[in-house]
Amino acid sequence: MVKKIFALTFFFTSVIAFAQVAPATRGGGLTLSAGAEYSNFEPDWGRSRLQGITAFFDLDHLVLNRLGVEGEARWLRLNAPQGETQDNYLLGPRYRFVHLGNFHLYGKFLLGGSWMTYPDKLGSGSYFAYAPGATLDYHLTHRWTVRGDYEYQFWPSAPGAPFTAPFGKKSSGLNPNGFSAGVSYRIF
Secondary structure (H helix, E strand, O other): OHHHHHHHHHHHHHHHHHHHHHHHHOOOOEEEEEEEEEEEEEOOOOOOOEEEEEEEEEEEEOOOOOEEEEEEEEEEOOOOHHHOEEEEEEEEEEEEEEEEOOEEEEEEEEEEEEEEEOHHHOOEEEEEEEEEEEEEEEEOOOOEEEEEEEEEOEEOOOOOOOOOOOOOOOOOOEOOEEEEEEEEEEOO
């Protein structure tokens, strides 16, 4: 009799434990993706476009399936005419507007810091920046996604390019903007 009770207890305990494992493997509703992009930006200073790489992450919540967070670090240093570079470190919310099959369209509003080295050794500076933008994701598989991204940045305290402000007026800052394309991998 003791063997039967032990066997039944062991059987039901393993069934109960197995039933609890499946939901736990799905996690707490968060998804984290990380990736890299090639970026091509108009720096709002000079005539050349700047190119570089971007590392980013997206943190989304399955319960609040439209709202998430995006962070990015961009280094525009590959095409540096006369030594001009721009770097950005931005973070902020993103919102999914459209989900159509494997396509997802997001709007975002990022805040952070931007650094610029001006051409011809004119100097350098660091500035507060905010950047609205849009991202189109296409899910290749459950883990891999390709994406295209557009961002329009505002650097309100940056000095504008020489002779762009009317005579006697203060510059209204810089507005770099550009496109990025890349891939991301879903970690969990």
